[in-house]
Amino acid sequence: MIKKNYDAVVIGAGPAGSSFAYYAVGKGLSVLMVEKQREVAHTILCAEGVSSEFLSLVRKGDGHQRDYIATYIYGGILTYDGKPYVETRLTEPGGAILERKIFDRYLAERAVRKGADILVNTRFVSAERKGNDIEVHLKRGNNDEIVLTSLLVDASGPTSVVAKALGLFEEYDKDTDFYTYQVYGYCDGIKDNYLYFSIGENIAPKGYAWIFPKGGGFANIGVGIPGKRDGLDVYLNNFLEKHCKTFKILGVIHGVVPTGFHKRRLYDDNVLILGDAARLADPLTGGGIANAYISGLVAAEVASQAKKEGKFDVSVLKGYERRLKKWIMHDYMVTLFAKMFYVSLSREELQSFMESIGESLGHMEINPPINPVSMLLKVLKKDPLFLFRFGRKGIYAAKETLRQFI
Numbered sequence: 001m002i003k004k005n006y007d008a009v010v011i012g013a014g015p016a017g018s019s020f021a022y023y024a025v026g027k028g029l030s031v032l033m034v035e036k037q038r039e040v041a042h043t044i045l046c047a048e049g050v051s052s053e054f055l056s057l058v059r060k061g062d063g064h065q066r067d068y069i070a071t072y073i074y075g076g077i078l079t080y081d082g083k084p085y086v087e088t089r090l091t092e093p094g095g096a097i098l099e100r101k102i103f104d105r106y107l108a109e110r111a112v113r114k115g116a117d118i119l120v121n122t123r124f125v126s127a128e129r130k131g132n133d134i135e136v137h138l139k140r141g142n143n144d145e146i147v148l149t150s151l152l153v154d155a156s157g158p159t160s161v162v163a164k165a166l167g168l169f170e171e172y173d174k175d176t177d178f179y180t181y182q183v184y185g186y187c188d189g190i191k192d193n194y195l196y197f198s199i200g201e202n203i204a205p206k207g208y209a210w211i212f213p214k215g216g217g218f219a220n221i222g223v224g225i226p227g228k229r230d231g232l233d234v235y236l237n238n239f240l241e242k243h244c245k246t247f248k249i250l251g252v253i254h255g256v257v258p259t260g261f262h263k264r265r266l267y268d269d270n271v272l273i274l275g276d277a278a279r280l281a282d283p284l285t286g287g288g289i290a291n292a293y294i295s296g297l298v299a300a301e302v303a304s305q306a307k308k309e310g311k312f313d314v315s316v317l318k319g320y321e322r323r324l325k326k327w328i329m330h331d332y333m334v335t336l337f338a339k340m341f342y343v344s345l346s347r348e349e350l351q352s353f354m355e356s357i358g359e360s361l362g363h364m365e366i367n368p369p370i371n372p373v374s375m376l377l378k379v380l381k382k383d384p385l386f387l388f389r390f391g392r393k394g395i396y397a398a399k400e401t402l403r404q405f406i
């Protein structure tokens with residue numbers, strides 16, 4: 001049976017899908033959100049860290065809030081092979097660790113209150129183009145349902161179910177995916193309000209380990225390594241052994257964070273691809289909440305334009321990719337460069353790099369946003385041969401970054 005016709009149907013009620021629904025309804029579109037879980041945010045794969053800048057964007061113009069902050073962040077420590085090298089202290093919070101279950105539910109509630117419809121316990125199965133519209137086949141519990149829409153939005157997370165069903169995306173890209181293993185739990189003595197990052201061949205080769213505190217001794221502790229799925233549990237257990245032998249585990253997650261959106265097209269006739277489904281996460285850290293949310297906002301603006309012009313084809317929808325790149329591309333390229341630089345360093349080079357920045361930056365009291373250029377100048381002042389030692393790798397990383405965009 002064909003159900004109601006919507007301007008847009010969005011698959012997935014994560015940050016990308018809920019952000020899209022909220023802003024699109026605000027612009028006069030009728031929107032249906034479809035979520036396969038029995039309740040929104042039932043299962044979350046995340047360390048829950050976000051920046052203050054992102055929180056300001058979410059809070060803009062919405063009076064109704066929920067208490068989704070676990071703790072604010074006032075600094076961070078970077079260690080290499082267990083030894084602290086750089087420590088920053090902020091006078092204002094640089095970000096926060098969320099209670100993502102509350103946060104994601106809040107974003108979905110906000111969209112529904114604005115006027116979006118939602119179906120939970122409902123899975124996207126397939127889609128078929130019908131003239132100027134698209135027919136979406138869903139499985140709601142055991143029942144089949146069909147919905148007709150002008151725009152189908154893929155916000156299904158790393159599985160990119162719509163993009164794959166329509167043949168727009170292939171399987172994962174091993175080179176750009178970030179594999180993670182994380183536990184949530186309690187350890188007496190974990191420092192509240194501080195992020196803890198650790199790198200090194202024995203910690204997480206070419207990746208990093210993290211402790212993201214949630215207050216009162218609770219924390220998300222995990223490891224993430226690009227392109228490597230095996231052995232993550234061994235790295236995490238070693239890390240826990242070193243930092244908190246008595247860690248009491250309340251939850252375990254494995255997850256993949258897909259990056260590399262710049263290698264793909266994020267639109268087609270009647271289709272937009274958002275958030276993790278579009279592989280928008282930060283290539284260095286794997287953080288993807290902010291870009292997922294921003295992609296929802298930008299997609300809603302373009303969908304509104306498409307409705308006004310009465311056509312949801314590529315001639316209008318390509319504007320989504322253009323506007324999104326304008327917003328996020330600069331930061332994405334900087335972190336892609338940083339990743340390329342980091343993974344190109346040998347063990348000895350990484351040690352020498354850490355010693356140099358450790359001596360120059362050591363303990364810093366700074367206010368966000370952190371400016372990489374002024375940090376580099378500080379390093380050069382203390383270590384004038386820094387560029388001589390690492391310039392070649394920097395040029396390599398810059399070339400690799402640019403090559404990916406040509």
Ligand SMILES: Cc1cc2nc3c(=O)[nH]c(=O)nc-3n(C[C@H](O)[C@H](O)[C@H](O)COP(=O)(O)OP(=O)(O)OC[C@H]3O[C@@H](n4cnc5c(N)ncnc54)[C@H](O)[C@@H]3O)c2cc1C
Pocket residue numbers: 011012013014015016017034035036037041045046047048049050122123124125155156157158159161180181182222253254255256257274275276277281286287288289290292
């Ligand atoms: C271990 C780990 C730690 C992380 N830590 C951070 C961090 O600290 N900070 C940060 O910014 N990012 C972090 N991330 C990344 C972040 O979680 C994601 O980038 C973010 O959730 C992307 O949001 P999204 O809305 O695109 O996708 P998701 O949050 O994955 O939402 C997709 C939704 O689609 C639904 N869905 C999927 N398939 C279907 C279907 N067939 N039918 C209907 N619904 C469907 C899913 O149930 C889900 O609710 C981390 C990821 C991992 C794995």
